Amino acid sequence: MHDIRDASFTTQPFRLTREEFHGAVKATGLHRRQRRLAAAGAVLFAAMNAAFFLLEIPPNRLLLGAAAGQAVLGVVLPPVLTALSYRAWRRKGEREGYYVMDGDGLACHGGEELLRMPWSLFTGYRETDRMFVLLWRKGRKQWFLTVPKRLLTGPGEAELLGALLEDRIGRR
CATH class of the missing domain: 1.10.287 (Helix Hairpins)
Incomplete structure (x- = not known):
């Protein structure tokens, strides 16, 4: 049996749409x-x-x-x-980027930038019909990162990513 902790996902390059941004804010419950x-x-x-x-x-x-x-x-x-x-x-400068998720954490690639975040940084995640929203806190501020399901094109990748997030982060 394949161990989910050894799974690795790479998303396609994407730009977040307005609807996805609003859906992520709603899923996090910021307001x-x-x-x-x-x-x-x-x-x-x-x-x-x-x-x-x-x-x-x-x-x-x-x-x-x-x-x-x-x-x-x-x-x-x-x-x-x-x-x-x-x-x-x-306005800050939307760049096309992609994510790489593996056993160590999540890497965000955007242009020439690289941001590596270990799984221990995240406090939870939310799943909607259209996306996964990863949550973390820095001080009193709550931050989120959106992974749209439209980027996961392989068969069953959305379910596998959900299982990986459940194993590494857990729901909140």
Whole structure:
């Protein structure tokens, strides 16, 4: 039987599309905390206004405005931040690159650049229908690396890569 730890994958050269970038951000849940905080703030301001109503105090327009502002920030701001991040990434200089994944870790090749990351660096991964999203942390920041499944052209390569990631990183 072939040991999955000895497997090696090399992707085709690719450029990440806007849809793949947005899907990766959604899979990582980067804006989940922001939405929860905005929802909690909106509920808090609405509850304070309801308490004023029960005490027969006239409604406070400032609290109503704050609740509406919190709700808008929770709905509108995350997609805007994602779009701005994608534009900044594109402006930085999008290069065609490819990945090499083996028993030691992952190597990113882009132009003349080479970045080698051992499996121990990654904190987890997420799998969607269209991609694998590898996660790691540096300080308080969460980073991600996207491996689109469209790059894995061999028969069963996506399943093998999923098994390799499960063995080396584990889901989070």
